[in-house]
Amino acid sequence: MMKKILLFIKSKLFLFGAAGVFIGLLFSLAMYEGLHRTSDDKFCIVCHEMAPMVAAYHNDVHGGAGKTGIKVTCVTCHLPHDNVLAYIATKARNGVVEGAIHFFGNPDAIDWHANRANKEHFVEDEGCIGCHTNYKTNTNISAKGLKMHAHYESLKNTDKKIGCASCHAEVGHHGLKSMLNYYKPEYPYYNGKLDKQKEEVEKKLSETLK
Amino acid sequence: MRSKKTLFSIGVFLLLSAMSLIGSEAATPSPAKEIPISAEMKEKFPIKAHHAKLSLKCTDCHENQGDNPENFKLIGDEGCLSCHKSKVYLAERLKFMDTLHVNPHNSIHDGPKLYCDECHFEHQKSDNMCLSCHSNDVKLWMRETP
Numbered sequence: 001m002m003k004k005i006l007l008f009i010k011s012k013l014f015l016f017g018a019a020g021v022f023i024g025l026l027f028s029l030a031m032y033e034g035l036h037r038t039s040d041d042k043f044c045i046v047c048h049e050m051a052p053m054v055a056a057y058h059n060d061v062h063g064g065a066g067k068t069g070i071k072v073t074c075v076t077c078h079l080p081h082d083n084v085l086a087y088i089a090t091k092a093r094n095g096v097v098e099g100a101i102h103f104f105g106n107p108d109a110i111d112w113h114a115n116r117a118n119k120e121h122f123v124e125d126e127g128c129i130g131c132h133t134n135y136k137t138n139t140n141i142s143a144k145g146l147k148m149h150a151h152y153e154s155l156k157n158t159d160k161k162i163g164c165a166s167c168h169a170e171v172g173h174h175g176l177k178s179m180l181n182y183y184k185p186e187y188p189y190y191n192g193k194l195d196k197q198k199e200e201v202e203k204k205l206s207e208t209l210k
Numbered sequence: 211m212r213s214k215k216t217l218f219s220i221g222v223f224l225l226l227s228a229m230s231l232i233g234s235e236a237a238t239p240s241p242a243k244e245i246p247i248s249a250e251m252k253e254k255f256p257i258k259a260h261h262a263k264l265s266l267k268c269t270d271c272h273e274n275q276g277d278n279p280e281n282f283k284l285i286g287d288e289g290c291l292s293c294h295k296s297k298v299y300l301a302e303r304l305k306f307m308d309t310l311h312v313n314p315h316n317s318i319h320d321g322p323k324l325y326c327d328e329c330h331f332e333h334q335k336s337d338n339m340c341l342s343c344h345s346n347d348v349k350l351w352m353r354e355t356p
Contacts, residue, residue: 144292151270160265167264167293170303178306185306189350194309 042209044074049107052183055201056173058208065174072131077172079124112180120163123172128164245269251279255333260356271332290326297322312351314340329355 041063045054057063062072129135136149148167155161170176182198185191247268257266269275271289272282287297294300300315301322307313314329316322317340328339336355340348 142292147270148293151265151267155265162264175302175305177303181306187350187353190306190310194306197306197309 040073041071045205045209047107049110049112051202051205052112052179053173053176054209055205056170056176056179058205060170060172060174062172063174072172076127076130077123079127112184113177113186116176119165120161123163123165125164245277245279247279255279258332258356261332284327287326290330307352310351312347314338314352314355 041054041057044050057074059065061068062070062077064071132138135141136146136153138146141149152162152164152167165171173179179201180186181190182194182201185194245268251268255268268279268282271285272279273285273289273292275282291297297315301308301313304313304315308316311318314324317324324339328337330336338348338352338355340351344351
């Protein structure tokens, strides 16, 4: 009996494997979906790999550090992925390894520095425009700013399309590059020399999120 | 009777949407008239990848410098800072380097005061003025000047 089952599995090994991979992929995507749909900083930091982003967010005018004290929820700028298929397509297009692999793999190995090159794909311009409604006409913005916004508009429906974040680096996360370096230095020279900064950040984070 | 009413309201809806589309077209400011740039000039003055990615045009940097690209001049710190805000802001973006006093935008010797073109060039390979004295250390401290 045992032997028969084993044989059966063996003969259908490929099928079993494929089904396993498929179910795993769906499962992890569903998890990703569910997780990224809920919205605030307290939730997002559940995963420790989000810590530098949340810390830099707290230093930004969008994260409560400005005069107005406004706190924009994470998902206003990072819309949840509308549907699983579109998500897979985007991931494939970005040439980024699929999300599923990250969940089964090692999150500490993610190269967040390099990932910033994909920011056009994970920052939702509609979110920005929802608040900055008159960014094309607001005369309080410098002439250069308005010229650039017209430029943005002129590229919008072309293959050269850019995002708000293409120009507004580190918006939403003030000092993101430095923060990422405190957690994981880009250059070997800094290894072990920025730990004090990281400790301070962690201390402040746990106080803020208490 | 009913379907006619539906048809009518759909018609009105479409008309209104079309009008709002046209309206929004008109509201966007049209970009200034383009100066024609020959392929030869484009080849002679290539643009850095980080700026080319944004499809920046010659006149986004060479503002108010006339219609003849042959006569374009340097744009100076002010030109760079019209998009890059301020030297203090740029120093802040590399703040982690301050810990070891090697921030090129906040020099241990001069603070956030250096001219951009002591290191950055647009149409040729950039340089790094720190190299002139610290020829070995600079490549450990920071990447090649973009």
